[in-house]
Amino acid sequence: LVSFVITTTARNMSEWSNRAEYVDACRTTLRNYPHFNATVYDGDSAVLDLILTAKKDLIGSITVTVICMAIVCLFFIGSKIGVLIIASTILSICFTLVGSLSWWGADMDPVTMVDVLIATGFSVDYTAHIAYKFYKLTGCREERIKQSFREMCGPMFQAGISTILCMLPLIFVPTYAILAFAKTVFLDVGLALLHGFFILPILLVTLCRDNRKEASNDKTMNTSGMINSDINNGNLLEK
Numbered sequence: 286l287v288s289f290v291i292t293t294t295a296r297n298m299s300e301w302s303n304r305a306e307y308v309d310a311c312r313t314t315l316r317n318y319p320h321f322n323a324t325v326y327d328g329d330s331a332v333l334d335l336i337l338t339a340k341k342d343l344i345g346s347i348t349v350t351v352i353c354m355a356i357v358c359l360f361f362i363g364s365k366i367g368v369l370i371i372a373s374t375i376l377s378i379c380f381t382l383v384g385s386l387s388w389w390g391a392d393m394d395p396v397t398m399v400d401v402l403i404a405t406g407f408s409v410d411y412t413a414h415i416a417y418k419f420y421k422l423t424g425c426r427e428e429r430i431k432q433s434f435r436e437m438c439g440p441m442f443q444a445g446i447s448t449i450l451c452m453l454p455l456i457f458v459p460t461y462a463i464l465a466f467a468k469t470v471f472l473d474v475g476l477a478l479l480h481g482f483f484i485l486p487i488l489l490v491t492l493c494r495d496n497r498k499e500a501s502n503d504k505t506m507n508t509s510g511m512i513n514s515d516i517n518n519g520n521l522l523e524k
Contacts, residue, residue, distance in 0.1 A: 295307055358372075358416075374485050377484070396466075411478060419493075441478065445478050
């Protein structure tokens with residue numbers, strides 16, 4: 286006897302994640318008997334291997350994506366605290382999104398991993414813009430966040446509603462990849478609006494300082510300009 290093949294079957298393997306765990310368990314068992322030089326073969330091994338590493342790859346991809354976005358935001362905002370708040374908000378959206386997808390019935394597979402990475406880019410539109418507007422305004426924190434809301438709440442709400450309406454027909458397509466993408470977009474828009482309207486403003490008002498220096502400089506420049514204009518007017522009257 287030189288070699289032989291054993292075919293095994295298992296129950297309750299309708300989910301891809303269960304199949305991946307089963308194959309991984311078989312490989313772990315065979316490692317305990319290296320003298321047999323046995324190999325596990327499955328026609329879907331490529332997909333199953335991706336599922337087994339999806340969790341680790343997803344965490345690493347989200348981390349790298351958030352770091353890159355934080356670096357880009359640093360060039361436009363120029364505040365380390367502001368960039369840290371934005372990065373924390375995006376991380377919160379991403380990990381809450383992954384948990385919500387699991388609760389909704391999605392598996393940790395390559396499709397979900399790609400959808401979450403795409404949704405990470407969506408979440409920036411609802412966080413970075415309002416933070417950018419907040420840091421460009423001058424005055425006390427309360428006035429700056431009010432002005433940011435006046436200018437950004439309308440576009441943010443309209444963007445969220447239009448995105449949901451555009452993705453709504455996809456829930457009627459009986460395809461796992463398309464349905465998973467639609468679920469991801471729905472959850473991402475809802476979580477991003479929640480963070481953009483409530484959590485991010487609270488963090489900005491609580492952790493950031495008043496931008497009174499620039500405001501005082503503006504008042505000083507306006508006052509000096511008024512004095513110069515009065516002096517010029519007086520000189521004209523004397524002439």
